[in-house]
Amino acid sequence: MAKFMDVHSGFFGTTREQLDQAHGADLKIEAEEGVHFEHAWLDPEQGKVFCLATAPSKEAVLRIHERAGHPTEEIYELSVEV
Amino acid sequence: MAKFMDVHSGFFGTTREQLDQAHGADLKIEAEEGVHFEHAWLDPEQGKVFCLATAPSKEAVLRIHERAGHPTEEIYELSVEV
Numbered sequence: 001m002a003k004f005m006d007v008h009s010g011f012f013g014t015t016r017e018q019l020d021q022a023h024g025a026d027l028k029i030e031a032e033e034g035v036h037f038e039h040a041w042l043d044p045e046q047g048k049v050f051c052l053a054t055a056p057s058k059e060a061v062l063r064i065h066e067r068a069g070h071p072t073e074e075i076y077e078l079s080v081e082v
Numbered sequence: 083m084a085k086f087m088d089v090h091s092g093f094f095g096t097t098r099e100q101l102d103q104a105h106g107a108d109l110k111i112e113a114e115e116g117v118h119f120e121h122a123w124l125d126p127e128q129g130k131v132f133c134l135a136t137a138p139s140k141e142a143v144l145r146i147h148e149r150a151g152h153p154t155e156e157i158y159e160l161s162v163e164v
Contacts, residue, residue: 016162043158076125080098
């Protein structure tokens with residue numbers, strides 16, 4: 001299992017409730033790909049969402065986000081952590 | 083105190099040792115601005131570094147990163163977390 005950060009842009013003014021709903025949609029199906037989203041953070045002023053996940057591959061993270069309705073091309077494999 | 087994610091680009095091929103050194107330079111002076119960097123993650127293939135911090139302000143995070151020699155314009159205030 002590896003660790004991934006994915007970044008979503010354009011989420012200006014998103015509320016806690018909306019983030020919770022989007023994150024919940026991921027959590028509901030994540031196990032089907034062996035993914036687990038540990039955190040989702042939002043900066044509503046700059047419209048950015050960061051998700052930290054453990055997963056078998058970048059593609060698995062992408063598939064869950066796609067199926068949950070919020071795909072992103074920005075997925076980073078965090079092979080180093082300090 | 084608020085939570086912040088900052089993003090550094092162009093760190094292609096950076097090693098664990100280099101990240102550790104850069105992160106160490108932040109940790110050494112962070113208390114002077116009331117900042118604490120909790121994590122630093124690196125994707126050496128895509129050259130991205132993500133730092134998660136608690137701090138009194140975005141400016142405080144920036145000042146520490148500037149003084150440690152790795153400023154960034156990408157600092158996000160994570161006012162929502164789920």
